[in-house]
Amino acid sequence: MSLKIPKIIAHRGSPREAPENTLASFRRAKAAGATWVEFDVALTRDARPVVFHDDALDRTSDGQGLLAETDFEIVKHLDAGTWFGPQFAGEPIPTLEETLELLAELGLSFNMEIKTDPGREAELAKLVLLIARDIWPEMLPTPLISSFSRIAVAAAREVAPDWPMDVIYDRIPAEWKDDAKTLDLAAIGANHKHLTREQVMDIRGFGLKLSSYTVNEIERADLLFQWGVDAIFTDVPGDMVRHFGN
Ligand code: G3P
Ligand code: MG
16 A cells, blocks of 8 residues: 655644644644644543543643543543643543544544553554544545554554554664564654664665654754655644745
8 A cells, every 4th residue: 555644744733832632733733834643542431532642631631540541521521722821721632533524624634643552452443443434535645544552553454454554663673574564564653763874774675654753853854854764743843844845
């Protein structure tokens, strides 16, 4: 399957302009010139997929405790905006469905990161792929599905055999080629802090795309692109798009 990704992917939307992983953040990313956004998806206690990064609710909402131990009925009333700024008061934690509907309306494609919810990776992956395939219009660019969890990617692959997927690594392990073959990967995601030029050449030479997170300095992005990195995830999509284009 072919994967077309832009150079710049807006990480959790535009998280320096709006609270991360909210509809407001995705709208800001669009206004900043991004064509793709990355977001994280995780399950509530009662198995509703919502767009949220942390295990705990505390940092980016007025909730407390673990998302995985909280029912959607509670989660849907939380305020995920005030912590960032009073102008975002009342901004909710979006459901996966609401997020995909907004992105389709804005014409923004996406990288969905399936969070590594211990013991529920496969359940989460299958559910979110079923939803995404149902909602996402075929005429829009095919998204990229990612996870740090091989279990999640394998389960996602069962539901969406024809969608491009990648495994994300902090440090790329020696067995990345085995993962690529077993899971039929289209790309590798890697922490730019540990990435080397040789790894970039190996991965690109093997025929995979390579995305790198989270890159917020122009000089660093420039070097990564020179090495052959295809895409960067960034918290400053406006600056990066202005400098590098898409
Ligand atoms: O996929 C890139 C990046 O989103 C991975 O790390 O913690 O920001 O979700 P994190
Ligand atoms: Mg992420």
